[in-house]
Amino acid sequence: MTFAVELGLDTLSYSLSLLLVSLGLVIIFGLMNVINMAHGEFFLLGAYSVVAVQQLHMPYWLTLLIAPLMLAVVGLILEELVIRHVYHRFIDTILATWGISIALKQLIVIVFGPTSQSIVNPLPEPVHVLGVVYPSFRLFIMGVALLISFATFWVFYRTHIGLAIRGVIANRPMAASLGLNTRRMDRWTFAFGAALAGLAGAVMAPIMSVDPQMGGGFLIPAFLSIMVGGIAHLLGVVLGVALIGTTGTVIASVDTQVASQVAVFLLAIVVIRIWPEGLIGRKR
Amino acid sequence: MTSRVSMGRPLTVALWAALMLVPLFADEWSVSQLGQYLTFGILAMSLSFIWGQVGILCFGQAIFFGLGAYLMGLTTLERFTWFGGSQTVGLLLATAGPALLAYVLGKLLFVGRGLSGAFFAIVTLCAAMIVEIVAQHTDFIGGFDGLLGIPPLMANWRVGDEMLSTNETFYVVLGSALLIYLAALFVQRSPLGTVLAAIRNNEDRTASFGYRTIDYKVLAFTISGAMAGYAGALFTAQFGFVSPAITGTALSTEVLVWVAVGGRGVLMAAFLGAVLVRFVESFLSSALGPYWLLMLGMFFVLTVVVMPEGIFGRLLRLPLPRSWREPRRVPAQADHGDAKPALAKALESS
Numbered sequence: 001m002t003f004a005v006e007l008g009l010d011t012l013s014y015s016l017s018l019l020l021v022s023l024g025l026v027i028i029f030g031l032m033n034v035i036n037m038a039h040g041e042f043f044l045l046g047a048y049s050v051v052a053v054q055q056l057h058m059p060y061w062l063t064l065l066i067a068p069l070m071l072a073v074v075g076l077i078l079e080e081l082v083i084r085h086v087y088h089r090f091i092d093t094i095l096a097t098w099g100i101s102i103a104l105k106q107l108i109v110i111v112f113g114p115t116s117q118s119i120v121n122p123l124p125e126p127v128h129v130l131g132v133v134y135p136s137f138r139l140f141i142m143g144v145a146l147l148i149s150f151a152t153f154w155v156f157y158r159t160h161i162g163l164a165i166r167g168v169i170a171n172r173p174m175a176a177s178l179g180l181n182t183r184r185m186d187r188w189t190f191a192f193g194a195a196l197a198g199l200a201g202a203v204m205a206p207i208m209s210v211d212p213q214m215g216g217g218f219l220i221p222a223f224l225s226i227m228v229g230g231i232a233h234l235l236g237v238v239l240g241v242a243l244i245g246t247t248g249t250v251i252a253s254v255d256t257q258v259a260s261q262v263a264v265f266l267l268a269i270v271v272i273r274i275w276p277e278g279l280i281g282r283k284r
Numbered sequence: 285m286t287s288r289v290s291m292g293r294p295l296t297v298a299l300w301a302a303l304m305l306v307p308l309f310a311d312e313w314s315v316s317q318l319g320q321y322l323t324f325g326i327l328a329m330s331l332s333f334i335w336g337q338v339g340i341l342c343f344g345q346a347i348f349f350g351l352g353a354y355l356m357g358l359t360t361l362e363r364f365t366w367f368g369g370s371q372t373v374g375l376l377l378a379t380a381g382p383a384l385l386a387y388v389l390g391k392l393l394f395v396g397r398g399l400s401g402a403f404f405a406i407v408t409l410c411a412a413m414i415v416e417i418v419a420q421h422t423d424f425i426g427g428f429d430g431l432l433g434i435p436p437l438m439a440n441w442r443v444g445d446e447m448l449s450t451n452e453t454f455y456v457v458l459g460s461a462l463l464i465y466l467a468a469l470f471v472q473r474s475p476l477g478t479v480l481a482a483i484r485n486n487e488d489r490t491a492s493f494g495y496r497t498i499d500y501k502v503l504a505f506t507i508s509g510a511m512a513g514y515a516g517a518l519f520t521a522q523f524g525f526v527s528p529a530i531t532g533t534a535l536s537t538e539v540l541v542w543v544a545v546g547g548r549g550v551l552m553a554a555f556l557g558a559v560l561v562r563f564v565e566s567f568l569s570s571a572l573g574p575y576w577l578l579m580l581g582m583f584f585v586l587t588v589v590v591m592p593e594g595i596f597g598r599l600l601r602l603p604l605p606r607s608w609r610e611p612r613r614v615p616a617q618a619d620h621g622d623a624k625p626a627l628a629k630a631l632e633s634s
Contacts, residue, residue: 035402035405035406082585082589085589086588086589089592090402091339091341091402091405092588092589092592094341094402094405095540095544095584095588096585096588096589098537098540098584099541099581099582099584099585099588100581100585101581102537102541102577102580102581102584103578103581103582103585104581106574106575106577106578106581107578109574109577110574110575110578216413216533220409220410220413223406223409223410224410227403227406227407256421258417258418258420258421261413261414261417262414262417262418265410265411265414268407268410269392269407272403272407273392273393276403
């Protein structure tokens with residue numbers, strides 16, 4: 001029983017943090033039609049902002065503010081310098097963001113060194129949940145992820161800005177001709193997606209091994225989630241993340257990490273093969 | 285088309301001639317290094333073939349390279365006991381195996397509604413990562429350590445001195461590269477290549493001309509896989525060592541960088557891109573240390589944004605085959621069932 005509860009909590013915490021990464025990715029993809037290969041490195045920058053804050057002997061909680069702000073600025077700069085020049089060349093956005101990811105990763109190696117950094121857990125005492133002893137920080141992660149996800153959904157489906165964004169996704173020229181500034185929306189969406197990834201990195205850093213390669217470990221499952229879930233509706237991402245996250249965590253707990261990664265990949269391939277548009281496809 | 289007079293053909297010939305002359309004045313170590321870079325050049329051509337010609341961006345080209353390398357290593361180390369460590373069989377297996385894998389992958393991913401360009405790229409990226417992880421944990425192929433002590437290329441027809449010298453190995457590799465280049469070029473400039481280029485420009489339109497675009501894509505992917513596998517086998521025989529790293533995302537994306545920097549649309553430009561980037565890297569990576577990769581990444585972004593054709597793409601582009609430039613004048617009524625002139629015209633105008 002305790003095993004099941006623990007597994008359930010692990011699955012939930014992994015899936016929710018994956019959701020944070022995937023949400024930014026899918027909003028950028030949906031709105032701007034840009035596949036952001038550098039998203040894993042945005043996550044990485046967020047995690048290393050924790051390292052930097054710790055080295056300056058400032059409280060951890062500060063990073064929850066610093067990381068998203070910093071990544072929003074990074075996102076704005078990159079959008080202005082690189083992304084906006086390749087919008088209309090779809091494949092080239094993949095390449096350009098991949099190049100950005102190489103450069104950012106190497107920048108981290110140069111500044112912080114290639115080895116992994118240890119982060120002091122800000123909430124060391126475990127708590128009792130449903131009869132199991134569970135690290136309280138993981139519960140905190142779940143809370144943050146839930147909060148941010150709900151906020152994103154609320155903005156997307158219940159506010160004027162969200163309506164405008166969905167309008168641009170549905171029909172960009174029409175939205176532009178109705179007077180929406182699509183250029184400004186692209187810019188801020190990219191910044192927002194980057195900020196989400198940065199926050200995810202900052203939140204996850206204390207429970208992960210923080211090293212320059214950690215971004216890819218989240219990027220791949222996030223991509224698979226998006227493809228499995230489909231990009232038509234934000235709920236698709238939730239579904240994809242749930243499927244990928246659950247499969248990954250459950251198999252990793254009964255078998256090896258390798259088996260889990262292979263299983264997740266095969267599952268994703270099968271789903272994509274049967275439903276190329278994702279589980280929640282675009283309505284036609 | 286940009287200009288009537290193209291420098292592409294003389295430059296290409298000059299480059300191959302220059303490569304032939306390298307062993308005359310370079311020392312042995314440089315020649316052996318260049319021999320390895322040439323195999324990366326073949327890998328780059330295989331990517332350029334599928335990406336530049338058909339427009340399929342593959343983020344997992346190293347899967348085929350690595351599979352070729354492993355098959356070559358396993359055969360020559362006599363892990364497959366029934367071949368007696370023959371290098372010829374090794375090379376054949378290393379070409380056929382990856383081709384088969386590419387065929388299956390292509391069938392899996394293209395058939396039906398298929399995956400759009402970006403999703404295909406991501407799936408191949410994930411596949412490369414998975415293959416690398418699996419290779420690390422498969423004991424039969426050496427796990428994390430890989431395969432060590434793979435014998436170099438031998439000359440079985442010679443009695444006594446069987447091992448090829450550095451220069452001889454270099455010429456074997458260079459000859460292979462040239463043959464593969466010519467074969468790929470021949471395919472590109474044949475009617476088959478026309479259809480492939482048409483698929484790149486507009487798949488729906490090509491399908492409506494009556495071409496089974498999926499079959500063509502699978503075929504092109506298979507050819508590309510075979511090229512990459514053969515390159516992997518040659519690499520292994522020179523390097524003497526296969527590790528899981530050469531099947532994974534690292535090499536897959538590196539080759540992407542080379543091809544994008546060199547020029548994705550032109551085989552020779554992709555080849556030169558790979559050889560030159562490796563060459564420059566061997567000088568600068570020790571001098572610049574970690575800054576080399578940073579610079580390469582930024583340079584890559586710059587190339588993609590400013591020069592989608594790559595550094596050498598425009599320079600080394602060959603003129604179109606004569607029959608495309610001057611389509612035969614066919615009476616309008618007799619022109620049934622042969623869409624080639626129409627395709628060629630569509631390509632020229634694009």
